[in-house]
Amino acid sequence: MDADFLANWTTQMRKGLLELCVLTVLRHRRMYGYDLAKTLSVVDGLVTGEGTIYPILSRFKKDGMVETTLVESAEGPARKYYQLTDRGRQLLPKMRAAWAAVRDGIEAVTQAEHLR
Amino acid sequence: MTAEHTLGLTAAAEARLDEYLAQVRRALLGVPDVNSAEIEADIREHVENELRGAARPVELLVLEVVLRRLGPPTQWLPPGRVPVAAQVGATFSTFGQYLKTRFRAARAAVWRGPEDWRLAYLSFGAFAFGVIAFPLFPLFLLVSYILSRAGIATATDRGVTLDGGRKWLLYPPVVLVSLVVATAVVGAPIGIIVATVVETSEVDDYERWVAAGKPMVLSSWGRPTNVRMPDRQVREKFPEVQTRLDRVLAAFPGSPAVQDVLAVGFVAGGVLSAWWGVLGCVCGSFPGLVRGLIFPFHGVFSRRRAGWVGTAALVLLALWGAAAYRLAEAGGLL
Numbered sequence A: 001m002d003a004d005f006l007a008n009w010t011t012q013m014r015k016g017l018l019e020l021c022v023l024t025v026l027r028h029r030r031m032y033g034y035d036l037a038k039t040l041s042v043v044d045g046l047v048t049g050e051g052t053i054y055p056i057l058s059r060f061k062k063d064g065m066v067e068t069t070l071v072e073s074a075e076g077p078a079r080k081y082y083q084l085t086d087r088g089r090q091l092l093p094k095m096r097a098a099w100a101a102v103r104d105g106i107e108a109v110t111q112a113e114h115l116r
Numbered sequence B: 001m002t003a004e005h006t007l008g009l010t011a012a013a014e015a016r017l018d019e020y021l022a023q024v025r026r027a028l029l030g031v032p033d034v035n036s037a038e039i040e041a042d043i044r045e046h047v048e049n050e051l052r053g054a055a056r057p058v059e060l061l062v063l064e065v066v067l068r069r070l071g072p073p074t075q076w077l078p079p080g081r082v083p084v085a086a087q088v089g090a091t092f093s094t095f096g097q098y099l100k101t102r103f104r105a106a107r108a109a110v111w112r113g114p115e116d117w118r119l120a121y122l123s124f125g126a127f128a129f130g131v132i133a134f135p136l137f138p139l140f141l142l143v144s145y146i147l148s149r150a151g152i153a154t155a156t157d158r159g160v161t162l163d164g165g166r167k168w169l170l171y172p173p174v175v176l177v178s179l180v181v182a183t184a185v186v187g188a189p190i191g192i193i194v195a196t197v198v199e200t201s202e203v204d205d206y207e208r209w210v211a212a213g214k215p216m217v218l219s220s221w222g223r224p225t226n227v228r229m230p231d232r233q234v235r236e237k238f239p240e241v242q243t244r245l246d247r248v249l250a251a252f253p254g255s256p257a258v259q260d261v262l263a264v265g266f267v268a269g270g271v272l273s274a275w276w277g278v279l280g281c282v283c284g285s286f287p288g289l290v291r292g293l294i295f296p297f298h299g300v301f302s303r304r305r306a307g308w309v310g311t312a313a314l315v316l317l318a319l320w321g322a323a324a325y326r327l328a329e330a331g332g333l334l
Helices: A002-025 A033-041 A050-062 A086-115 B011-028 B036-050 B060-070 B084-089 B095-112 B115-132 B134-157 B164-211 B231-237 B244-250 B256-285 B287-294 B303-330
Strands: A066-073 A076-084 B216-218 B224-228
Touching: A002 A033, A002 A050, A002 A086, A033 A050, A033 A076, A033 B036, A050 A066, A050 A076, A050 B036, A050 B060, A076 A086, A076 B036, B011 B036, B011 B060, B036 B060, B036 B115, B095 B115, B115 B134, B115 B164, B134 B164, B164 B231, B164 B244, B164 B256, B164 B287, B244 B256, B244 B303, B256 B287, B256 B303, B287 B303
Parallel strands: none
Antiparallel strands: A066 A076, B216 B224
């Protein structure tokens, strides 16, 4: 039961953070899905399966946060590159600020508990 | 862009990838906010990138490692959520329960996509409604056909291989319209042949009647009425009258009955040669148009084959023209 709860909780937490990381990585450059999955999969505990990235990208695209461009590749078929839209660029700093506030809040609570 | 075309997998690996993608589609069916077709295309691209340096053909074990890194297909569902497709595949105690769940899956796809599933259900809906409201069937068949073509094109653009379920939704109007077009292509010359024979026969009857002095049917008192004498009687009463067709038919060998059959065969040969000659040349000159018309069965069409059919038919038409000229000459028409 505890294991189920923990798995569920971790998934929920990871999901939001992964979304923030995807947008953050796309902040300065466009990337294609495979590269993005590989970049984020090296972060410990963030990505359980490399495929997790794709539904996030699909949802972001539907929400107008990212857009795609097909670029011919010399190594194979055309690659689909993802890049931030204006909406994505406007939302990213707000998401990062929200995350920073949560992180600092958790840090503060944890420190206070340590000092007690 | 199917797996077998781009990835160079063994048959077992190919089957495993198809199974994995089918699981992804089932897991995502009806899940809002994501486009399962796009995700499927992304997964294909991902697998392709992973296998770039692998020895060909790629073995099942190598693919399995890649799929394991990608994660299980159900990972994308919100926690605790049962995919609509899983409910569809479950065992139901009543048929009504089964129908209700199927309806939910269809409604989810129509309202939330993905687009290729939405088009598939809309196409099937239009087709089914056309069958129910039968007098309006041609109209709904056209609507359903356009939606199916759009659905198939969307799936093709996204590199999605249509599974059995979607084929059943998308193919009925496409198959039906293709059959109608094929029937028209094959049947049109038959119509032309019948029309030509009937028209020629009627012109010949009139010509014989005029040449016989426009005889009328006689009344019981032996006086002529204002009813034209039937051709059979004209032939019996005026056997000496010869029409242009009689002279042409005389150029054919055999008895009059055989000559009639040979003449109809001759007309059929000319019409078929002209039809297939023109059709072959048009199809050979505009292959894109033909492929677009018969998509997704365009694999059966070959521009070269169409060119050969057209050329052969035109050669036959030229020979037919020469024979027709000699017949006309023999019949004293020239």
